[in-house]
Amino acid sequence: MRDSAPMIRISVLGPLRVQSAEGLSLTPKGAKNQALLALLALSPDMSRPRRWLEDKLWSQFGPEQASANLRQALSKLRGSFGAHDGVLLADRNSVALDPSRITVDLRDDGLPGDLRTELLEGLDARDPEFEEWLRMERADLQTRLSRAAPQEAKGILIACRSSASDGNGRIMGDVLANQIGENIAEQIRAWRQANEPDLPADLPVSDLSIGCDLVQTDDGHKVFVKGLHMPTGRILYSKLQSVGRLDDILGAEDSIARLVFEAADCIIGKLPQVLDSSRPESRATALSRLSMYRMFSFERDALREAYSLLKQAHELDGNGVYLAWSSMVRMIQLMELLEDDREALREEAIALNYRAIEDSQDNALVQALISKVRGTAQRDAAGAYELAERAVGRNAASAFAWKSLAEAHMLKGDVTAAFDASARARAIAHSSPFRQWWDMGHCIIAIASNRPHEAIEAGEAAARAAPLSRPAHRHLLALYALDGQLDKAQDTAEKLAKIEPGFTLDQIVNDESYPVRTLRNKGLLEPIRALL
Known part of the structure; x- marks a missing residue:
């Protein structure tokens, strides 16, 4: 944090320019004086030893003459700063600028947008050491500009x-x-x-x-x-x-x-x-991977962050898979009642769905992800099943594809086929760091298939993998109560109250909008009343 407001602005991009806060030009005259100011402005902490400055500007002079020349240049700099000469600090060993009262465009404003921008354009201090320093500084700037410039994702x-x-x-x-x-x-x-x-x-x-x-x-x-x-x-x-x-x-x-x-x-x-971090593929992969960790926590703020990360990934590398994942984030937010405007979430999920399939229609993962959105947001069971079948047909080793097929079977009412497909998806994804996604899905399908003990096993696996998972604890609460394990049910209710603000047992039993649709449709919420 600055101790006081900046008094001087130094521009090193293009010709050297110095300006006061009032807009007055304070640019020193003379190439050596300008070079001295540039050396200080671009140095770490805006400070250098006297001998270092003398070597850069008067390398062909003896020590005494170089020292005298530096003193004269400092005097000229102070004179050009006028009432602001206090920004220049010097003692017997070093010379510095006060960084709390000076802004430098390259340091404080970031990189310029134009790749053709030249550092200290036209400045010639007529010293080989200064020329070498300037050449290296210009090369470093061009390297930074090249790395920052948008690149095409080649794959x-x-x-x-x-x-x-x-x-x-x-x-x-x-x-x-x-x-x-x-x-x-x-x-x-x-x-x-x-x-x-x-x-x-x-x-x-x-x-x-x-x-x-x-x-x-x-x-x-x-x-x-x-x-x-x-x-x-x-x-x-x-x-x-x-x-x-x-x-x-x-x-x-x-x-x-x-x-x-x-x-x-x-x-x-x-x-x-x-991978080289300057490659769009590398940065997009890192962002999307992080988004999955955030997404599968099912937390409100984490899901918002996941969506933002996926948006950044798609801006770097316009891969349709990032649109499909963004659509899935919106679906989770919609199903978990985590945002107020549910209709806006639904519309955005559908819009992302269409964009993803247009961009990557032959991608089995995209087909699997948008199958879920097609079935849930658009109530299109036939369309969801068709996409899921295509995904499995294209990649039978994809846990995502088998999960989408399981959910498509559920929409068609074939719970036996849904259970088998879900079990296969879960087996394939056994080692995934996001395995709670498949465990939780299998828990719900097992409930629909009247397999409460398999549902408990899958729900407990999901809760172990993601201890803050609300869906896992919601379903385990009802399953424990159904199985007569009231102590476990009570413990689970207490965990839910900690991770889900405002949760009550009355809410899960009596609130029709609470996200436990399969449990409610199967009439499995009644045993929870024993805890009320």
Whole structure:
């Protein structure tokens, strides 16, 4: 915080200019005097040792003459500042400007918008040391301008490779590596790079390598999966797993689907740590990943932050998946009654839904996400089912796709198919840091399927993964009461009262708008009355 109002403004972008707070020009005359002021204005803390300044401006003079020249230049600077000469501070060892009373455009206003802007344009102090300093300062400014300038998101390049002792194994390894690559490409902008012998030798270097090496064993095969950041050689993921039958890879059997989903999720989570942060893909990935942590907390402020993060991600990299996730955030806010204007949330969710499918209609993750919005916000059960089926057909290793299919089955009234699809989604997403999303969904579907004990198990898993999850505790409260576990039900009610301001038992039982629709439709809220 400044002790007093700035008295002088120094502009170093373009020609050097100095102006008082009243608008008077205080620019010193003489190239050496201007260079001295520039050296101080662009120095850390606006301070330098006398000898350092002498070396930059009078490097070809002896020490005594250089010192005398510096004293003369300081006198000229004070004279140009007039009544404001107190901003220039000097003692036997160093010279400084008072940073509390001076603003410098480059320091206080940020980078200029024009890449052509030149630092200290036209300033020539006729000293090789000053010229070298100025060259380096100008180069640093251009580097900063280039990094800050908007860049086109070109996508992350993924090389998918495999090896095996037999031809069939190599094909299956290639299928598996490409499945992992496709799961990554659904969530961020990425391209898979083929590994064919007749391709040019000078292909661009990949950002990632996904390797699947198959080895035959007595009881089948083992596959070693490794995700590598190529420029640094860092291993982002590795796992050795048994494969009973090679056909399991083609059919995306549960253990294979889980391996694919886990590998892709783990690699995506680490990408922002290894990619160049100036790349739009890198920054957008980091923002979207953070948004998911915020989103799946189901908290009001966290959901608002998640929406803002996704908006920033889409501005950096216009990938339709960020619109689909934004639509999902609006749906959660709508369903959880977290905002006052519910109709505005519904309309925005639908609008984002359409924009996402227009931008990324072949993306299985986008299809899965907007299936939920299509069914809930638009009451279009047929449309939701069609999108979910397409998502699973395109990527049978996607936990998101199977969850969307489970919810689409629910809308059609087929609770058995919904339960089976949800169980598969949950199994695939077992290692996800956001597994509470699938656990909570399975809890609700188990309730609809008249499977209270499976519902309790899934609800407890969701509550363990996300202790502040309101949906998990709401449903567990009713399930515990239904199962006669009144002590647990009471404890859960007390937890809800802490994490959900204004919660009461009377509200969950009697408020028709309270978000426990499946419990209410199944008549499972009555046992809670025992706690009233």
